[in-house]
Amino acid sequence: MKILISADMEGITGIVSVDQVSQKGEDYERARLLMTREVNAAIRGALAGGATEVIVNDSHAAMRNIILEELHPEAQLITGSPKPLSMMQGIDETVDAVFFIGYHARKGTANAILDHTYSGRCVAEYTVNGMKLGETGQNALIAGAYGVPVVLVTGDTQVTREARELLGNIETVAVKDSITRYSAKTLHPEKAHTLIEEAAKKAVQRIGEIKPFTLEGPYTIEIELMCTSMADMAELIPGVERIAPRVVRFTHSDYITAYKCFRAIIAMS
Known part of the structure; x- marks a missing residue:
């Protein structure tokens, strides 16, 4: 059973500032470690749930954030950019399910940590067939094009709400309760890791129950x-x-x- 993890940074436990998610920021190296450890929790849960292969796609900014030597040894890492499918590189028909770890809400969401849609410098709004979508929706549609469901989304309270409204009764973990765009009440990383590991295990065990997200073309x-x-x-x-x-x-x-x-x-x- 193959799981693809698309890992962003804004929705990681404790992350609230642009300084933390930017390569030149003073807190960036700490944020990288927080991100890597949170992804590891998802990997552990996936393996405990029955996954036999886990691929992690680093999906934030230049996509060279996850610390390879700190990553769970059973996982493979896709790193660097550009990549043809960007945040969803690694998806194909052989993948059984997708996790979105450390995701954030779409541009314009009130009181959501670092809300944006793909590029905060370029995109004010993105719609498909009249439906407003953020990165959760964009990337779930890519997975759906290959017949693959998204079964777990983690991040702040706003993105987990967005995910459930869009994708249905999937597994979610809110690791921080967003207050404003740059502030939140956050869990301790160890608590977040426990919740993510449990949710990842459950998500893998629910594969077959959760349907891929699709829209009718064109x-x-x-x-x-x-x-x-x-x-x-x-x-x-x-x-x-x-x-x-x-x-x-x-x-x-x-x-x-x-x-x-x-x-x-x-x-x-």
Whole structure:
């Protein structure tokens, strides 16, 4: 049984500041260790639940955050960027289920730690067929395109609420109770690790019960960008239509292809 873990940093226990999640920040090295240990808890739970293979995809920023020598030895690590599927590199039809560890709420969510959608510098809003999605939804749709369910999401109270509303009765762990964008009441890491390990074990045992997240195609994606110059660049891509000063739209029958177009727009922006 193969599990893919997509690991972000903003939703890790104790993380509340840009300084902690930025490579030049004073607290970044501590945050890396917190992230690695939290991922390890998910790996332990997955193995206890019956997983025979665990792949971890480092999914934050430059995607070189997890400390390899501190990672659980039974896991394999996908590190570095760019990657064709970015936060979901490693997904394919051989994966049985996906965990999202350390995730955050979508851009514009009130009182959510470091809320943004893929790129805080570029994306104001992302919708698919009229549905507003953050990274949880974006990446769950990628998994769904391969017939794979997301069975566990961890992060602050807001992203776990978002995940349940979007994906249904999956396993979630709120490791911190968000107060504002930059403050939270947080669990101690050891307590968070215990809860994540237990939830990961249970999530693996529920595979088959939880269905993949899918939407009916074709997929019309609208992206509200942060400034007009970004839309100027985006509409240079064939098939991309500008529908407002900062909003572009495109449609494709395949969600993976549509997602790659989104990635190209972000890169150009």
